[in-house]
Amino acid sequence: MALIANLLVALTALAHLGFLVLEMFLWTKPQGRKVFRMTPEKAETTRVLAANQGLYNGFLAAGLVWSLTHPQPEFAVQLKLFFLVCVVIAAIYGALTVKPRILLVQGGPAIAALLFLFLAS
Known part of the structure; x- marks a missing residue:
């Protein structure tokens, strides 16, 4: 269980590195x-x-x-608990304010990691 939890934590970290690249570069x-x-105009203004x-x-x-x-x-x-909960809270906020799919894309791996982290303890 701990190995699966760590793999899911790593997946969550990689996803957020990907979000960094998309949003910053x-x-x-x-x-x-x-x-x-x-549109190019919307991207430039945001x-x-x-x-x-x-x-x-x-x-x-x-x-x-x-x-x-x-x-x-x-x-x-x-x-792990602190940063995964931060990710889940951000995903919930994004789902409520931007697009519901954010909960699955951003929060899904973190929620799964939390589940396996609790199962491993």
Whole structure:
């Protein structure tokens, strides 16, 4: 169970690194506009906001990676819980304010990781 939990934590971290790249570097590029279904004008006017959002996703990814690499197992679990709950809260907020699908895309791996983390304890 712990191995599955760690794999899901890693998947969640990778997803947030991907969100960072999309929001900070590809937002105004054809790939970013396609993913978020935006016109060039809309992408340009929201560029700074998206970069800020991407930075926060990077912090979540960094925290999740930290939780996977911390040498003290008890503290590593606390880090995992904290950062996974942060991801789930962000996903719930995104689902309520932007698009319901965010709960599945952003929150799904984190919710699964939390489930397996609890099963492993």
